[in-house]
Amino acid sequence: MALQSLDITRRSATTTRPPSQRRTPEVAKLIDVSKCIGCKACQVACMEWNDTRDAVGTNQGVLDNPPDLTENSWTVMRYAEVETGRGLEWLIRKDGCMHCTDPGCLKACPAPGAIVQYSNGIVDFQEEHCIGCGYCITGCPFNIPRLSKKDSKVYKCTLCSDRVAAGLEPACVKTCPTGAIVFGTKEDMKHHAAGRIADLRERGFAGAGLYDPPGVDGTHVMYVLHHADRPELYNGLRKDPSIGAMVGLWKGAAKPLASLALALAAVGAFFHYVIKGPNEVPKEIEKEFEDEKRS
Amino acid sequence: MKVTRRQFLKISAAGLGSSSIAALGFSAAEAQSDVRAFKLARSTETINTCPYCSVSCGLIMHSMGDKAKNNQMSIFHIEGDPDHPVNRGTLCPKGAGLVDFVHSPDRLKYPEYRAPGSSEWKRISWDEALSRVAWLMKDDRDKNFIARNAAGATVNRWTTTSFLAASASSNETGWLTHKVVRSTGMLGFDNQARV
Numbered sequence: 001m002a003l004q005s006l007d008i009t010r011r012s013a014t015t016t017r018p019p020s021q022r023r024t025p026e027v028a029k030l031i032d033v034s035k036c037i038g039c040k041a042c043q044v045a046c047m048e049w050n051d052t053r054d055a056v057g058t059n060q061g062v063l064d065n066p067p068d069l070t071e072n073s074w075t076v077m078r079y080a081e082v083e084t085g086r087g088l089e090w091l092i093r094k095d096g097c098m099h100c101t102d103p104g105c106l107k108a109c110p111a112p113g114a115i116v117q118y119s120n121g122i123v124d125f126q127e128e129h130c131i132g133c134g135y136c137i138t139g140c141p142f143n144i145p146r147l148s149k150k151d152s153k154v155y156k157c158t159l160c161s162d163r164v165a166a167g168l169e170p171a172c173v174k175t176c177p178t179g180a181i182v183f184g185t186k187e188d189m190k191h192h193a194a195g196r197i198a199d200l201r202e203r204g205f206a207g208a209g210l211y212d213p214p215g216v217d218g219t220h221v222m223y224v225l226h227h228a229d230r231p232e233l234y235n236g237l238r239k240d241p242s243i244g245a246m247v248g249l250w251k252g253a254a255k256p257l258a259s260l261a262l263a264l265a266a267v268g269a270f271f272h273y274v275i276k277g278p279n280e281v282p283k284e285i286e287k288e289f290e291d292e293k294r295s
Numbered sequence: 296m297k298v299t300r301r302q303f304l305k306i307s308a309a310g311l312g313s314s315s316i317a318a319l320g321f322s323a324a325e326a327q328s329d330v331r332a333f334k335l336a337r338s339t340e341t342i343n344t345c346p347y348c349s350v351s352c353g354l355i356m357h358s359m360g361d362k363a364k365n366n367q368m369s370i371f372h373i374e375g376d377p378d379h380p381v382n383r384g385t386l387c388p389k390g391a392g393l394v395d396f397v398h399s400p401d402r403l404k405y406p407e408y409r410a411p412g413s414s415e416w417k418r419i420s421w422d423e424a425l426s427r428v429a430w431l432m433k434d435d436r437d438k439n440f441i442a443r444n445a446a447g448a449t450v451n452r453w454t455t456t457s458f459l460a461a462s463a464s465s466n467e468t469g470w471l472t473h474k475v476v477r478s479t480g481m482l483g484f485d486n487q488a489r490v
Contacts, residue, residue, distance in 0.1 A: 008328050044391040048372070053395075116328040126328055162331040174374060177385045262315045 010117040012109035024120045027164060028186035029173060031094050032196055032224040033234065034205075035180035038063065038077050038092040042172035042181060046075050049160060049171035069095065071148035074157040075172060078235035084227065086204075091227075093234040094172075094181070097144045097157035099123045099220035104243035105156075107251045108139025121186065121220040122159045130154055141216060141241035159220065189222060196224045215242035337361060339368060342376060344463040345390045349487040351463050352390055353379020370397050432456060432479075440480060457483025 007024055047053060052072040060067050063079045075096035082089055103123045106115040114129040115136060125136075125145070132152035136145045145154045160170035168174075173183040182192060193210045200208035209228025212218045223237075231237040298306070338357040345352040353376030360366035373393045377384035386393075396402070406424035407416040419427075439455040458481055460472045469486055476484050 011328065039388050041386060041388040041391045044388045045374070045386070048391055048394055049374075113328060118328075118330075124328070124330065158331070162333050165330045166333040166336075171374070174377075174384050175386045175391045177382070177387050179385075266315065 007119045008116050009119045010103075010106055011113050012106045012115040013112045024118070026186045027120045027122070027159075027183065027220060028189040029099075029159065029170060029221045030182045030184075030189040030193055030224065031221065032180045032182070032193075033091065033093055034196070034200055034208075034224060034226045035178050036077075036092045036094065037178055037180075038079060039177060040065075040077055041175045041177055042094060043073065043075055043077065045171040045175035046157070047072070049163070050074065050158070052155075069144060069146055069156075071146045071150075071155040074155065080233060080235045082233050084233070089226075091234050093223070093237060095144075095235070097123065097159070097221065098142050098216070099157075099159055100141070101217035101219065102243065104139035104141050104216070104247060105136035105145060106139075107243060108135040108247045110135060118161065120164065122161045122164065123220075124158050124161045125154060125156060127151075127153045127155070135247075139243060139247045141238065141243055186218075186220065193222065193224050200224070200226055211237070213238075213241050215240050335372065338372070341370075345386070345393065346396075346463050347387075347389050350381060352376075352382035352386055354386075354390070354393070370394060373397070436479060451480045452482060453480035454482055456481060458485075460484075460486040 052074070054066055054070055054072040057066050059065075064076065066073050066076060069076055075094055078093045078095050080091045080093070082091060099122055101121065103115070103117060106117060106123060109115045110133060111129050111131045114126055114131065115123065116126060117123050130153040132147060132154065134145075134147050134154065136154055137143070137147065145156045147154050160168070160172075163170055169183040173181045182189065184192070190210065190212075197208045197210060205226040207225075207227045207229040209225060211223035211225050211228060211231055223231075223234075225231060225234065225237075227233050231239050335357050339360060339362055341356045341358065343354045343356055345354055354373055355376045356370050357372040357374075358368040358370050360368045362368070371394065373390075375382050375384040375386040375390070406419050406421060408419045408424070408427075409416050435456050436453050439453065441450060441452040441454065444450045458476045460476070461468070464472070464487075472486050473484075476486070
């Protein structure tokens with residue numbers, strides 16, 4: 001497993017380069033929303049594989065269960081009933097980490113090595129390095145990571161990095177009874193999506209298309225949407241997601257400036273020490289203070 | 296922990312200094328990382344059929360241990376069997392959560408008997424349970440068996456008892472169950488023999 005360390009392309013809050021950059025096939029998970037029946041087998045398989053179990057919640061009056069992602073539910077089905085030109089449509093979207101090529105979480109993370117990106121495209125959290133600050137939650141354009149109250153660490157979908165490293169598909173992909181979730185190289189997934197989109201267009205979904213947002217340089221979890229022109233129909237899927245301006249400024253432009261300021265401060269302190277020497281307190285003044293304290 | 300003013304200043308300076316050095320690119324940690332260890336690497340695989348519905352998806356059950364004599368195996372992971380023609384590796388939400396069904400604290404592990412009017416379940420032996428069921432069936436059949444109908448034709452019907460049999464049984468088990476149940480004259484019968 002140690003060789004896995006050579007497969008890293010990016011690591012949070014780290015200025016040293018990864019030891020090597022091995023080339024592994026770029027993988028992707030494709031979620032065909034038009035094929036999903038909302039059975040939640042993926043949710044169960046995810047928990048089963050990752051050995052997480054969520055608390056039994058309460059009925060919210062809708063099928064969404066649990067109602068939101070949690071530190072134990074890394075994927076949830078979001079159900080939307082919307083009126084479109086075709087009448088009432090029931091749009092079911094499997095929500096979870098999108099594994100962005102340009103991950104906002106990784107950029108925002110201040111803990112070295114708490115978030116890594118493997119060369120196959122998977123963005124993974126390394127909980128032993130996580131400091132629980134929650135910056136990744138702010139940095140994520142899709143609002144995915146969740147902070148655990150139990151151990152104050154952040155959790156999200158790993159795209160089953162352990163399974164993929166062993167040559168298997170993610171657990172949700174394997175279990176999907178309708179074949180709505182498929183997995184392969186990103187290239188193959190785009191090809192598969194093209195076939196599905198052509199089929200959907202033939203069936204009258206003129207706006208059918210692939211969701212692979214360029215604002216984050218594409219994702220390694222992509223959707224086939226029947227209304228790709230209006231992704232917000234699918235429970236508020238963002239039309240053009242990008243990393244927040246503050247995260248970009250703070251971790252982009254401000255960072256070299258801060259490093260420069262630090263270096264200048266260090267150099268200044270060194271020269272101050274050489275020229276002026278340490279700040280000595282005369283014996284009399286020290287005695288005066290001590291006497292004052294005693295009295 | 297007691298910290299003097301001087302120590303506090305020293306600790307602060309050391310902390311700020313080292314984090315600044317790390318920020319400037321002199322990080323001690325190597326840029327390494329690791330995925331979670333693959334948990335199925337040496338598990339024992341057992342093929343079975345999902346116990347729920349009559350679709351009867353193929354399963355692979357992964358157990359701890361390698362069948363060594365001194366190891367008591369225990370199922371810790373179940374996923375679909377990709378070589379099974381029915382489901383080709385997929386499973387529905389119920390099937391995908393089977394491992395919790397196997398280890399459920401509410402799982403029935405032995406026969407229990409609740410007498411009419413009682414609210415108590417009493418554990419009984421398999422022998423006791425099977426004998427009781429057999430006697431109840433025989434008494435009911437002796438009392439209500441219809442050998443001939445009104446017209447005098449032989450019908451051999453037993454309509455007062457019905458039989459619900461297993462879902463995930465093989466062709467052979469299904470054939471046997473069918474023969475046994477039908478030979479008693481029973482009409483109400485579901486065996487999911489289509490599996």
